[in-house]
Amino acid sequence: MNKRMSDIARQAGIVGAGGAGFPTHVKLDARVETVILNGAECEPLMSVDQNIMLRDADLLAGMLEKVRLDLGAGEAIIGIKAKHEEVIAAMQEAIKTYASLYIAPLGDFYPAGDEVVLVYETTGKLIPHSSIPLEIGVVVMNVETLWNLAQAEAGRPLTHKWVTVSGAVASPGTFWVPLGVSVRQMIDLAGGAVIADYAVIDGGPMMGRMLADLEHPVTKTTKGLLVLPRHNPVIGVQSQPLTTILRQARAMCCQCRLCTDLCPRNLLGYGINPNQTILAASYGGAQGDKALQSLLCSECGACDLYACPMGLSPRRVNQLLKAEVTKTGIKNPFVGKTAQPDAMRPYRRIPTKRLIRRLNLKGYAAFAPFYPTELQPDKVVLPLKQHIGSPAEAVVKAGEAVAMGQLVAEIPRGKLGSRIFASIAGRVSECSQERIVIERANS
Ligand code: SF4
Numbered sequence: 178m179n180k181r182m183s184d185i186a187r188q189a190g191i192v193g194a195g196g197a198g199f200p201t202h203v204k205l206d207a208r209v210e211t212v213i214l215n216g217a218e219c220e221p222l223m224s225v226d227q228n229i230m231l232r233d234a235d236l237l238a239g240m241l242e243k244v245r246l247d248l249g250a251g252e253a254i255i256g257i258k259a260k261h262e263e264v265i266a267a268m269q270e271a272i273k274t275y276a277s278l279y280i281a282p283l284g285d286f287y288p289a290g291d292e293v294v295l296v297y298e299t300t301g302k303l304i305p306h307s308s309i310p311l312e313i314g315v316v317v318m319n320v321e322t323l324w325n326l327a328q329a330e331a332g333r334p335l336t337h338k339w340v341t342v343s344g345a346v347a348s349p350g351t352f353w354v355p356l357g358v359s360v361r362q363m364i365d366l367a368g369g370a371v372i373a374d375y376a377v378i379d380g381g382p383m384m385g386r387m388l389a390d391l392e393h394p395v396t397k398t399t400k401g402l403l404v405l406p407r408h409n410p411v412i413g414v415q416s417q418p419l420t421t422i423l424r425q426a427r428a429m430c431c432q433c434r435l436c437t438d439l440c441p442r443n444l445l446g447y448g449i450n451p452n453q454t455i456l457a458a459s460y461g462g463a464q465g466d467k468a469l470q471s472l473l474c475s476e477c478g479a480c481d482l483y484a485c486p487m488g489l490s491p492r493r494v495n496q497l498l499k500a501e502v503t504k505t506g507i508k509n510p511f512v513g514k515t516a517q518p519d520a521m522r523p524y525r526r527i528p529t530k531r532l533i534r535r536l537n538l539k540g541y542a543a544f545a546p547f548y549p550t551e552l553q554p555d556k557v558v559l560p561l562k563q564h565i566g567s568p569a570e571a572v573v574k575a576g577e578a579v580a581m582g583q584l585v586a587e588i589p590r591g592k593l594g595s596r597i598f599a600s601i602a603g604r605v606s607e608c609s610q611e612r613i614v615i616e617r618a619n620s
């Protein structure tokens with residue numbers, strides 16, 4: 178290999194496209210036994226990874242082999258839900274000449290794509306408590322991230338994003354658009370909203386977050402935009418004030434334990450019992466063992482959006498406890514401890530179909546096909562923090578002309594971060610510590 182994949186990812190500003198935006202170059206700066214390509218796409222209504230695998234299976238297979246060799250891994254496993262037969266067939270055909278790549282068909286449950294769950298389902302290995310896959314010799318990459326890496330290898334830095342627009346829109350679809358276009362423009366691309374009173378979720382219904390306004394830009398981590406009626410339960414959980422959540426938890430939790438019995442992390446043996454963290458928040462606060470369990474919560478939402486019969490939100494209670502525990506400076510006592518899956522796990526996984534019904538999303542649950550678009554935005558807004566780590570530092574000034582694909586912000590020296598590139602050609606109309614705005618020259 179001429180250039181390590183880590184360098185290519187760093188130069189091109191690639192971050193994990195399917196989650197919190199961890200800089201990919203850090204992940205790839207390793208030697209591992211196994212590379213896992215995450216094609217599970219377990220959030221309902223998302224179709225980005227399926228579209229990419231259907232369109233560019235050969236490109237992905239070739240790139241996965243390069244990553245495998247670069248990281249010294251003996252195997253690369255592609256996790257795809259067994260129900261996506263067409264996608265599996267396309268990938269199977271693409272990998273047939275690579276002896277060390279193979280497909281692991283996954284069950285149709287939530288959250289099959291959670292890194293911890295995926296590693297266990299595909300390798301049988303469990304990542305120790307509060308650790309990362311690297312600890313057990315594994316690197317997990319999202320399908321879109323690998324696709325972006327292939328573009329970077331061909332000399333194209335990260336300037337565009339694949340986004341599924343779904344829910345109450347006229348033509349749900351998946352689009353490839355310049356970073357920094359507004360959510361409003363994305364909804365227009367999908368034919369516009371078909372209801373008047375709606376809210377938009379950035380991401381999937383389970384782990385996405387409700388957006389405050391439609392001018393929010395598409396960033397490196399925007400996977401999907403979900404237009405939902407305000408009365409949908411997904412919106413309800415997110416819009417309740419924390420004081421209400423806590424008051425209701427104290428008054429209404431009957432300690433039925435359903436949240437714990439169905440918690441995906443508990444089922445893998447990670448020792449988190451959301452029914453106990455609810456008690457800790459109601460009566461104990463951040464001190465004590467039960468509150469510390471919140472550190473093990475992945476915030477997957479299975480407890481509040483699926484399990485709890487009282488409509489309570491152990492997830493948001495855990496978020497609060499986590500923040501409080503972190504403030505106290507108490508060390509995470511679970512780091513590195515091993516887990517043992519619950520024998521009942523195969524019977525308690527959450528079937529996607531049932532989840533979709535529970536979330537009132539049945540009317541929207543269709544594949545969102547890829548539609549090519551000639552979207553030419555007059556303006557893009559590029560936040561300097563679209564990733565985990567320190568914000569990027571601008572290397573351009575207001576008034577400066579920039580070309581498409583030109584570097585506009587660099588990783589601060591010695592810090593964790595990611596570079597940012599101009600996604601359209603134009604002139605920098607704003608350059609602050611938070612964002613760079615580029616306007617097309619003729620706009
Ligand atoms: S499922 Fe709801 S009511 Fe039951 S223990 Fe958990 S939070 Fe309490």
Ligand code: SF4
Pocket residue numbers: 436439440441442443449451473474475476477478479480481491492495
């Ligand atoms: S959000 Fe709820 S179900 Fe998910 S890991 Fe946390 S406690 Fe468990």
